[in-house]
Amino acid sequence: MLEGLHYFVAGIVDLLSWGAIFNVLWATLLGISIGMLPGLTATLGLALLTTLTFKLAAGDAILILICMYVGSIYGGSRSGILLNIPGTPANAATTLDGFPLARAGLAGKAMGIATAGSVLGTVIGMIFLALFAPLLAEWALSFQTYEFFWLAVFGVVVSGRLTGLDDPLKGWISGFLGLLVAMVGQESIHAYARFAYGNTNLAGGFGLLPVLVGVFGFTEILWVMKNPAYEAVKNATDSVIPKLREVFRYWATIIRSGVIGTFAGLIPGVGEDIGAWVSYAVARNISRERDQFGQGSIEGLMSAETGNSAAVPGAIIPTLTLAIPGSAPAAVLLAALYIHGVRPGPLIMIENPSFVFEVVAMVLFATLAILFYGLLLTKPLLLILRVPYLRLMPIIFVLCVVGSYAITSRLFDVWVMLGFGVLGFVLRQLSFPMAPLVLGVVLGPILDVSLRRGLVLSDGNLAPFFTRPISLVLWILILVTFLMSSGRFVKWVQGLGQRMFDRGT
């Protein structure tokens, strides 16, 4: 614990340089801008910035990416409140109470509350990151290949279930499709080029960043161009600085939403949007002001923004300690860590223990930056929303092309981006969610190697996959996730419970 504190303080001291502070300020501002603009997601922003910063020193690049991540999740609240359109999916719950407040002439107050919620949520998540990441890394040292196989499956299944809320079946198909995409190219055990058909480019596989940029960038551009533009901006004329009394009146909601958000981020594949929705739903169920929710409830707005922001450090926890991303933007962060020579995983506390606490320090600085921008520069920042989206779309597409090309300098990666953009658009039209597909692409190699290695170790015996303690918990959770999606099964369980209750009385 004391060692961790020492590393944390050392991390803060390292960041107290003009260069680092400059990076914090511009990266957070860029993140807020990207988050504010509907059509641009945190994942896309991170993917593009990863390619932009890949020649920089590892410390600078990771700092920039974390500031971008925190900033973009926060920035989406602006458009959610003013336009009733979430800037990123993580801010969807924010619109429910943020927009009614804006309509009532309290846009400034709403943005101040959103800022307070985001800052406090990030701080709560940051505390969990500092305390739990080292513990999880130590526990994960007992994971073997069987556990990593089930973790990969769990990530895809849970992501599919929670992002395909109306239709988990489509979420799962999307996730397994992502796993298959990861199978294209040379596999790591025998170097056999799967699904390459003699093509050298296909033998290299589909790069994660071009796929991400295609699915979150090009697909979004096509979607925005097909569908009507968003309305004109409202102005915020009231004060954006929230009253402390008003914020801390809901201290229980803040802490509860922070914890829920952190755990939502912690679960692989489940990210900031679920953190916001679950925090909001729980706050509404428990609140004494339940009837205010959806009409401009401060508590509702606070819970949504605290939940989504706490999920950011929450998602970083499994990314660092298990090398399994907690959310789609965290998947990009994972790719960036590998690019810059950091090896995330259970050994991180042994090989590079100070790094985890340096990341905590980076999250702290990003939080201070969003507090600064949120309270002091809210009104100037609103100018960003006045940029006509038609002028913005070609610029974003140019960045998508450059971003896809930058890492490996292959035009093939640009074509991959185009192809996945079109595929993503078609799937989205058919109501298939994209987040499980991306997660599948990230987890595919882990699943592939873990399954085959596990079968070799057990000599074809499937028992260890099902009987080892942690594996047992994971596959039961996966089974329950599948079964609870079936309406018939849920009714059967409820019927069984009712019959047992009747017998008991």
Added chain:
Amino acid sequence: MPVIARRDLYTSLVFIAFGVGVVVESLRMPRFENLGVNSYTVPGIVPGVVGATIALLAGVMLLRSLRRLQPGGDLESGPLAEGSTRRLLLTLTVTLAYGGLLVGLLPFWLATFLFVTTFIVLFEWRGGQARGRLGRTVAVALLEGVLVAAAVTFVFERIFLVRLP
């Protein structure tokens, strides 16, 4: 009108065919018996399992769609997403032309300038506009084209030292 159920029906058939195709291709992958490789590490195992899972899930979706299409089945109503197909096709044409053709054939700055200018003119030009208005649109498009091409080239190549296509 069970629009979504019928759409899901066709989609599930496509995914079943795709999943079965993946399984077939996985079975055709080499097993390296002559090299004495452990059979549990052959390349086709994992794609085969994943392909079979996709086919299975799509099969469940097929059954569900058939149930929904029957009289008395639960129907989801709701139109397909509205929007302009014309704008979509235009966007696809321009973006695919830039990303798939121009980049790599022309210098990046020129391809980018042409793309940005064309994009803005195409989408901001309205038929029957006054000449002055059209002239202003073209001027803004040209300016933005030059600025974007210059800024992206400069920032990426000179400041961040990233290679451009």
